[in-house]
Amino acid sequence: MKTDIGNGRNKTWLGVVFRFIAIVFAAAGLIMLQGLSEGLEPWARGFMAAAPLPDDLRFHGASHGALIGILFSVSLLAMLRAPLNKPLLLQFYFIGHLIFLGTLLVTDPALAKQSFFVFILFAAVLGVLFAVYPKRRDILRPRQPKAMNRPLLVMTGIALLGLLPFMINGVTGQIGDTQMQFRWGEGTALGLALVYAGYLTATSRTGARTLGIIQSAAYAYMGAASVTLPDHPGSWGIIGGAAAIAYGMVYAVIVLRQLAPHASVAKPNTIQS
Template sequence: MKNETRGTRILAGIVFRFFAVVFAAAGLIMLQGLSEGLEPWIRSFMASTPLPEELRFHAASHGALIGILFSFSLLAMLRSPLDNPLLLHFYFVGHLIFLGTLLLTDPALAKQSFFVFILFAAVLAVLFAAYPKRLEMLRPREPKTINRPLLIMSGIALLGLLPFMIQGVAGQIGDAQMQFRWGEGTALGLSLLYAGYLTATSRAGARTLGIVQALAYLYMGAASITLPDYPGSWGIAGGAAAIVYGLVYGVVVLRQLAPGSSLSNPYSIQR
């Protein structure tokens, strides 16, 4: 009986890993998370169409959201998928944030791009069906241990990202080109904030999710410094601040969420 259960877990892990690789690769290549992510430095030959010059920083936002936060979260699960339901939870909610932001900031574009809703629904449905710990992914049984330093870091991120997100909403509402470029920046900011909250809960997978976030901040900072005067850019000062924040956040995550640290961490609040 034990051998059968172990065999089932191994098979389930293999099936989930297959779909995780497929959908991560799709995000990087088909949805251009990689090609647009390289746009601040390389006008990539992998792009389906050449981007107008004024959209190059918006392409960086796309690369950070689709390429780093979403695709990297799936790839980070490959080592031990059944032990990291928090990463899949973020992947699900992150996509809902993306679709919700599109619907609220540009209903006409959302109606025109209905296939995007169908595509993401299909991806999430397949991952949900392939993941053995479905209930654990939706409603974790593991208690929250709110980490105060990480929660404070998330509050700092909120203050820094709020002007960027407001600008994204205003820009998307006023966009006559019917492209989800400004709004995608807002979706990126909201996804980063939600990921920050999840990381502060200290549940299994929080450390990995925190590292992915740190990479996203470092990337956005580098892109902003490279393209300081482009529409949507955080500028030189904002880019430098994002790099410093990403470095500090990464260090705090590694220290606060080191294996076994939650058992004796004086800065944690049990929930």
């Protein structure tokens, strides 16, 4: 009995600490890492920044805002409510950062070597979050079984096909980049993170619904940025931007219908594993 009480108090204390750390790291992503200021570059140049981005980097700023500002920072903020019920979001946050660092290492090894402090910084962030999360085991080895949702898997496949040219363009652009900036490659990291988030959402685990809505916002945001900056380097153009907005809206509807709160994990459209 005393052990159970002690464990309960320990989890409560860790939950409070985790929420505080999540707010700090989310704010750091939005402000210090410029997820907010660069994310607004298509519409408000130089907002909360020392200077606006060069015109040819404005769409790349949108990619940065989608990855750091929406996918990463909002995922942490979404865990402020019932964080113990959303280990899936923290799993995405962890693997998403590894995708970012892996893409940097593969597409521009020289820049990765020069920016080694970024690896140290992200390792410290992930280490702290792991240490203060009460259900650490669920990040690495989720206890909840997967119930793969067919419609969401199909939507993720569609996203992969649509994002593939963007990701390939990001790899080739980063390899040919002479400015030592991770702009093109970051677009590839964004595409990979979106596809991975789509897979996690399709598992139907607790927290998948929230992650799906965050993805929908990222697609709609990238679509709006593309429509605003159709001729800028890296942009998806007007047609691609409109398609991304439509995809984000349809995806949100499917997520809300397929992953209703309080619904049973097993559904007719799921594949148990």
